[in-house]
Amino acid sequence: MCGIFCLLSLSPARRVRDEALHEHLRRRGPDSSGDLTFGGTNPYYQCLFSTHVLHMRGLLTPQPVQDNAGNVLVWNGEIFGGLTVRPEENDTAVVSQRLSSCDSPSQILSVLSAARGPWGFAYYQKAGDYLWFGRDFFGRRSLLWNFDAEVGALTLTSVASRGSGPAPCAWQEVPASGVYRIDLKAAADAGSLTFEVYPWARGGSDLASSFGPATSEPVPGGCSAVMNRSGLVLAAPVCPLNTSVPESLSAGEVPPDSRRCAEDLQQLLSSKEKDDEASRLVAVLSEAVRRRVQSLPCAFRPSGELASVAVLFSGGIDSMVLAALADRHIPARQPIDLLNVAFRLQAPKKQKESAKKHGKDKNKATDSTTEGADPRTFSPFDVPDRITGRAGLKELRELNPERRWNFVEINVAKEELQKIRQERICHLVHPLDTVLDDSIGCAVWFAARGRGFVVEDGERRPFTSSAKVVLTGIGADEQLAGYSRHRVRFTKSGHEGLIQELKMELDRIPSRNLGRDDRVIGDHGKEARFPYLDEDVVSHLNALPVWEKADLSLPRGVGEKLLLRLAAKRMGFGQSAVLPKRAMQFGSRIAKMEDHYEKASDKCTRLLTD
Incomplete structure (x- = not known):
């Protein structure tokens, strides 16, 4: 488990680091901390990745992880199936290795779809200058976002500080409806952000048709979201809900043995x-x-x-x-x-009066953790x-x-x-x-x-x-x-x-x-x-x-x-x-x-x- 942070800036204007937010992230990951900054000059953009790691399995793997091709991963998750992670391995390193071998969006989606367990991540794919991010199917790991339109800065973080960001209520949870991709060069040219959405196929159905060219995703103000042009989706990791109803019972009908009890x-x-x-x-x-x-x-x-x-x-x-x-x-x-x-x-009024009347010791059994205490004594x-x-x-x-x-x-x-x-x-x-x-x-x-x-x-x-x-x-x-x-x-x-x-x-x-x-x-x-x-x-x-x-x-x-x-x-x-x-x-x-x-x-x- 980790505290992950990514700041994408589309202008040279710098946002001052929020120390309270940084402290929240540090408490999440006390075992290792690291920062990595990179970007492009023509057009201009800059990405700052910061991660605080809680070591849970395998060898301690400091983050951010940068591979030989220049791809960068910050990963807050655990792999419990789908991808092979041997006992001596760390899942962050495994995910980084698997993503680094991907040449297309469909291959990245295949890796993420296969990962069983909770996760939130951000991933810079150097080939094409793309930034990917998102949460697992159930959203078991936190990921928040906001966008500061004045300086053109998008922040992704595991946890925020109330009152931080461009406006007091600017933080939102990244919806666990899919993963997102930003074309960094296109965003820098336009000076604005558009998220390509790769949704989870829920209920066994393909959601591509329901998104259309534009989506109703609750994105930060000043940003927009569109369905990816290829109509790709992440395969759902669970089977659809069984919607069958019993033939013998009509809606609301109560069977004759409804009086059964716990025994x-x-x-x-x-x-x-x-x-x-x-x-x-x-x-x-x-x-x-x-x-x-x-x-x-x-x-x-x-x-x-x-x-x-x-x-x-x-x-x-x-x-x-x-x-x-x-x-x-x-x-x-x-x-x-x-x-x-x-x-x-709070002690019931009658018990308070009774305690005063009998002059009982104020310190007697106000603590419910003492076994064998007088059951007549109030335990708060x-x-x-x-x-x-x-x-x-x-x-x-x-x-x-x-x-x-x-x-x-x-x-x-x-x-x-x-x-x-x-x-x-x-x-x-x-x-x-x-x-x-x-x-x-x-x-x-x-x-x-x-x-x-x-x-x-x-x-x-x-x-x-x-x-x-x-x-x-x-x-x-x-x-x-x-x-x-x-x-x-x-x-x-x-x-x-x-x-x-x-x-x-x-x-x-x-x-x-x-x-x-x-x-x-x-x-x-x-x-x-x-x-x-x-x-x-x-x-x-x-x-x-x-x-x-x-x-x-x-x-x-x-x-x-x-x-x-x-x-x-x-x-x-x-x-x-x-x-x-x-x-x-x-x-x-x-x-x-x-x-x-x-x-x-x-x-x-x-x-x-x-």
Whole structure:
């Protein structure tokens, strides 16, 4: 994982380097930094590439990478399949080598289409003076852009600083709808930028016809985008979504056994068909996790005392499954960190009065991390995710008592939240700006930092996670109908409506979640990895009819994400397999710290800087 930066200037006027932006990039990649500048004189253009590398696999490869032909690559990504990367190799070097052998746009698209995993990149192709850039199919790595029309400068960067750039709100996320190419000589002659778009073929269809000569791409002001003249597209890395509906049920019809309850998961597994479906999901998810937790440069520490992998952990089914699958592929002597975040609750009024009445010690049990505390005493960090997290920890210990599970209790007070939000998080969340982005961005930032406490043998001690890989469960709800809006859509429009909703979820996940989460987690010099969005996992789930993935005629805690619940039950889980979905902002209780009357989609004034 890296912080990448590219500044393309079409005039000799120089933009002053933004030191705050540079610092954000440096935190993403603490292991190596480098700059490279080149350009043309007639016509004039100049490119500055700057990269900060987080070393994750193979030999440390400093960036920018310049090959013998003069091509330059900055790469923020991981290759988990499609292109061969041997354990001792670094994927940046492999991608650079493969791109350097390309003589045509179709060959470059072939390399990018084959790469399985998250990536964002910028690539100078000397032959022809072209600048390529873009993000992977799902947009799992952040890439932002803006254009300063006064000096004719385009900036591409993994992360920005709020208020930097030609205008306070000029930054936009590069759409994950394809990759882009700039003809540098043509741009320098014209003094303006036109992006040639090479779109992803989504849903198994060729998108070239839908773009036409001009596109509706949300490009920076002062720029334009056109479909490439050859009509070339990137091959989709996943199969199309199965849109079939059950013949026996009309839209909205409820089957007679809709009163089933959670205990029936085990009964469903008694069906060979259901058991086989659950087994296949476990297998494909297990392989996705394996690819993300092995071959790490720090994975085999002699002492075995420090973890290489952490899980954003609420005790819910998504994170429980990831933790259990990671346990299968990480050496037995190595710990796994479970990162559980809680935001301080206010003591209920009655309890405050009771405490005063009985003259209780103010310092007694205000910390929920102390096991064995009096249950009648208010614990301000006993939020729902802390309670389910502890229950999940117990189940994991029962599954593998030999593993050292570091349950990291990360407690956040309002004062620290407000301070860090203004210093760091508001810049990382930007250009997103809603109440929901604030809540999720803050919760993920503190969780990924991994600074809290663990309780061992009844004693509480400070603890900071050493893990550089952070597994997150994003993508499970979007594919398996885990949100309440999916149940509403099913009730109104049946399976057809639910299918449309699920398709929309995957289409918009780059702009709603993934860029933001990558920026927030990367700020700690750690890498977010998304097993539920592995291309093989998505293809597996896309191929299934919707009623095998979810049955929203069943109660909450059973029907949504039904297939994943069956898989969890098959893996040996108990109560965690039937926990209803609870959004992170409510489970961690960060939403309770702020204005209760806000809507998730409202603009968040707390993200504004002075």
